[in-house]
Amino acid sequence: MITETKLLSEHYDNPEFKGIEGYKKLGGYKVLGDALKMDKQKIIDEVKASGLRGRGGAGFPTGVKWGFLPKNDETRYLLCNADEGEPGTFKDRKMMERAPHQLIEGMIISAFAINSPKSYIYIRGEYDSCIEACEKAIEEAYKAGYLGKNILGSGFDHDMDVYRGAGAYICGEETGMISSLEGKKGQPKLKPPFPAVQGYLGKPTIVNNVETLAAVKYIIRDGADAYRKHGTEKSAGTKLFSVSGNVQDPKTVEVPLGMPLMDLIELCGGLKPGRKLKAVIPGGSSAPVLNVEDCAKAKMDYESLAELGSMLGSGAVIIIDDSNCMVDILATIMHFYHHESCGQCTPCREGTGWLNKIVHSIAKGDGRLQDIDLITKVAEHMMGRTICALSDAAALPATSFVSKFRDEFEFFVREGRSKVKGGLNA
Template sequence: MEVKILSEHYHKDDFQGLTGYKANGGYEMLKKAFTMKPQEIIDLVKAAGLRGRGGAGFPTGVKWGFLPDNGEPRYLLCNADEGEPGTFKDREMMERAPHQLVEGMIISAFAIGSKKSYIYIRGEYDDSINSCRQAIKEAYDAGLLGKNIMGSGFDHDMDVYCGAGAYICGEETGMISSLEGKKGQPKLKPPFPAVQGYLGKPTIVNNVETLASVIYILRDGVDAYRKYGTEKSPGTKLFSVSGNVVKPGNYEVPLGYPLKDLIFDLCGGLKPGRKLKAVIPGGSSAPILTAEEAMVATLDYENLAQHGSMLGSGAVMVIDDSNCMVDLLGVTLHFYHHESCGQCTPCREGTGWLDKIVHSILDGKGRLQDIDLMDEVAGHMMGRTICALSDAAAMPTLSFLKKFRDEFEFYVREGRSKVKGQAHAQM
């Protein structure tokens, strides 16, 4: 069963505009927030156990608590650079319910004492950019942004900043670099953004879905929020389901929801005659699950970690038995090769190396030692770089090789795909 909290009003056409949004209770929680102390809101978010919905799952309230009390201006950045392959939940929210994001951001900004925020949206999302800009304009016109919002004495300015095509800008410090007008290369940590972020000032970066969730924690209270989900993964989450399912799309379910039910109930299962082969449960960087693992896994941070994978951004990619795993790893590695920012040597060189090896295999020129070599290269890319892109390339590699080794060995031995019957070079 879907539990629609964030996506409750998605189907209403007028929800995009301020009038429609207000008609459905919009900006009531902002009013409520102004009756509270900022610290009360932070405590509430902490107590609700909200975890970042962008990928890392870091507790939001704890992150907010890292801000130093040094009187420096603070920035709130909304991470709308949704680039993890398989993920398209933020885009839908920005297109259908931009005010939900804007309201969540103003409340969060009030909580953390920020006077300026940016929504960093990937440049390709033209509709999202336009709808967010429109929503911000409407909010300014209605006195919901700017000076002395709703007579609260709180000032806040908000702007949209467009990316220009770089996956790495979804990494929070990469995004900060990009917003500073540079290449979107991640920055060394420490210092962490909460201490020294955008232009060296304390900065909080939160995902679209995370910021919107704050509204509903305020509306329903901690207990009601925690009614859904598990002890360590409370609340509902948007999952983007794609790949070989009959009804792909975004689905909001409580965390801890069985992956099997998501695929076979909500998404209508696979195409007739097809068998489930594997599932990537949290975006392309999440280690792949075999069909057997997928049938028992639940969609929460702990359970997927137990299966050696992760919830990530909530992008579920369903793979049926018509797919060649060597080919899919090739596609995945091409992506990471293309997106490596080039800063850290292990990632810059490793992603290219892996991409070339897997494509040598796909060309029918693989050597048996290539499989072990990929394993070793990927192993040495893990935990060795500034950001997690290197790990994001290594993790699928290691899991594909481990769980579908027979397909790789077959490809190397026979020079052709076990599934497709011929080498991809000939296709």
């Protein structure tokens, strides 16, 4: 039987875990006490050795990112990226709602390691329940002496605050988030300089995802070697996957990286009776789509999915069965990126607009055969030419949908209706 490996989500079902008393009863804040007695560099080395990679989407090694901070006394900030906006992703919301102290403990340990006096949790504006839960948990942590001056007698001071976003996918991009926190439009900034050198208000800033920061607690608790026992050589640890779409039991699951995709689907109850698997978007809407042949081979880790031309992204797995029209789904995705482009870079602003128009014209039955290649052509001109990755994030699904499901696009153009029974115009 396929089962979960619950490290971060072990106590999700226990409502007591949300409050500080219940959290402490289940071992909460013990790791913080131990960490504060450790050498700061030892914590960074441990995180590096664990192989932990950013769980928000980019998959950059966390310890290496921390290592980019300048070696001086300049004030540095820790920014928790809780702007979960990648379509299909809901794992961070679950954590903030059910285990806010786990995130906060991970953040204090991380802040201590990088010697940061101040951190923010930047939460997307729609997540009212998370904002409430985190604000309450921070208040409790202050009262208990885990935040503020001289934490647990260690001499380390740290303040933490919540910042509410206001509805913009682009603020999940770390420099966009920094712009937003600075009270501006959430437009990304050109890198370099990277935030670790010049971030919030020009000061060194580390931006890490919710799940990443929570994982730090478990790496320090169990040690890097124990953490590495989960997952694969290059994709270490467990990962929270947000599984949705056409599965019987859509939910967040925690499994070791490297689990076969088909096992993950089974873990979520499999497909609905009588339905066949058609495609999977394995890492949020930015990730190139997998067809059935890919799915059979796919393992849920950074390297395996890259080999299949896709990516792990935020771990948002959208299962698509044979009742869906791929033209229709791509139209939904293209509308999203057009809506969310910040407008700063021409290839993205114009490219997402044109992709949206072309795919929608096909989905209305007005497409021409040459439009199918035009999608790929426009997408090619959008990649690698902009300040941030949003442009690529729109181009990648576009090219993958067209190349893997070309027959559906051609059918739609020729017949003016979806190839799928019950699909658009069909």
